[in-house]
Structure formats: C-alpha cells, structure tokens
Amino acid sequence: MVPTQTLRKHPPLQENLLLILHELQNGSGRNYLTEEDLQAVAEYLNITRAAVYGVATYYSMLSVKPRGRHVIRLCKSPVCDMMGAPGVTRILEELLGVAVGETTPDGVFTLEESACLGRCDSAVSMMIDGQYYGALDAPALARIIGRFRRG
Numbered sequence: 001m002v003p004t005q006t007l008r009k010h011p012p013l014q015e016n017l018l019l020i021l022h023e024l025q026n027g028s029g030r031n032y033l034t035e036e037d038l039q040a041v042a043e044y045l046n047i048t049r050a051a052v053y054g055v056a057t058y059y060s061m062l063s064v065k066p067r068g069r070h071v072i073r074l075c076k077s078p079v080c081d082m083m084g085a086p087g088v089t090r091i092l093e094e095l096l097g098v099a100v101g102e103t104t105p106d107g108v109f110t111l112e113e114s115a116c117l118g119r120c121d122s123a124v125s126m127m128i129d130g131q132y133y134g135a136l137d138a139p140a141l142a143r144i145i146g147r148f149r150r151g
Ligand code: FES
Pocket: 075, 076, 077, 078, 079, 080, 081, 115, 116, 117, 118, 119, 120, 121, 123, 125
C-alpha cells in the first residue's frame, strides 16, 4: 500500500519526483521502492512509469531492489581508494558474509559502494543509514557492525 499522504504532501509536479521517491523509500522502512510505489508516483505526477523507473534507478541512494534494514555505503572514490578502501571492502565482505551489492540472508545489512561521501578528510569513509563513519580499519569495522548486530 502506497502512503497517499506522502504523495499529497507535494503538488503533482514533475520537479517533485525525486523528493517524493526519497520520502516514499525512507518512510517505508523497506529501503527500496516497490513496483506499486513507482506506479503510484507515475499516476500522481501524470508521467510514464518508465520516467519514474529511470530516476529511481539513476540515483544510487534509491533502489528498486529489496535491501536490508541497514544500508552500508562504502566510498569507492579516489581518496578513499588510495587510503585503503579495497582492503576495507574485503573486511566488510568477510564480516557480513556477502559481496558488494548483496544483502545478508537475515535481511539486516546491504553492502553497497558509493561515490565520494564528502568526508575525504576521514578516509576511508562509509555511511550507514545516513550516519557517517570514518578512519575505518578492521577494529573499527568490527565494533560498528557489532553494535548494529546487537541492535
Ligand atoms: S573520496 Fe571517500 S569520502 Fe571523498
């Protein structure tokens, strides 16, 4: 069921498309947009479903694929890359038991890569559910993931 109050909070103008998609995704507790969401937005804004789908799949913050309760976005841009992002990726994949782009079988974490998070001064950086974490190394990652696992 698409929350119509989220749609009606904004005038049915195409310029509100991105904002509406973000609010639908973030307010759903699912971390992704369903087919039903895309269709409802297309009808509300009177644009094609393909146009909505195009935007929903263009921006990495949005997803049309089911994701975990917590989305980990690890920076893969040059500064973090030079500061050790490939090694941090391997540690995260090992801790979570999934590869980049996958969701843990318990549905708790999705591991994704991201363009620069704007926190190059604390590289290697990642974001979990909108919260930044920097200067990542093996002990820091174990501590952060452990904290999320304990809820
Ligand atoms: S390059 Fe990673 S936060 Fe900027």
